[in-house]
Amino acid sequence: MKTRIIAIVFGIMISTIAFAQQKPDRNRMTPEERAERISARLTEDLELTEEQAEEVEAIHLKYAKQAEAEREARMQAMKEQHAAMERELKAVLTDEQYQKLEAKQAERKEKRGERRGGERRERSHRGQHRN
Structure with a gap:
């Protein structure tokens, strides 16, 4: 029974950690690129002045950088948690x-x-039809 519980917990942890440790998408935009893209869209949609566009971009950049830092911190915490779990399992097994x-x-x-790999190809294919 104890072995089953350990196996279930381990399976859940591995799934969570594997998801969190996915290799970064090569097409992932930097915080600067995201802020610029959003700002450009809003500038056009809302007919912002040049001054407003600059301020909007600065605001988006500030929060995009903050979100990126938080994401990296979560990734590091997950890696540390996974390493600790591995050490404990190795001590038991x-x-x-x-x-x-x-x-x-x-x-x-x-x-x-x-x-x-299959899911990415499918998503990419669907994404081509949106524009």
């Missing part, structure tokens, strides 16, 4: 059990990668 666990993790990671 035998070497053979831990090796099996690592093999299962690698297998799941590979399967997730395959699924995610």
Whole structure:
């Protein structure tokens, strides 16, 4: 029973951590790019003056940088939590059990990668029809 609980908790943690540790999207915009893009859209939509556009962009940049810093802090916290969990599991499991666990993790990671690749292509394809 205890083993099952550990396995369930471990599975949930791995799923959460794997999601949080996704490699950054190469198309991910920097805070500056996001602020500029939003500002340009608002400038056009709201017919902002040049002064207003500059202020709007500065506001968006301020909060985009803050959000980026918070995201990075969350990612670091998740990595630290995962490392702590791994250390605790390694202390409980035998070497053979831990090796099996690592093999299962690698297998799941590979399967997730395959699924995610398909999802990304599908999203990209859908995104082309929006414009």
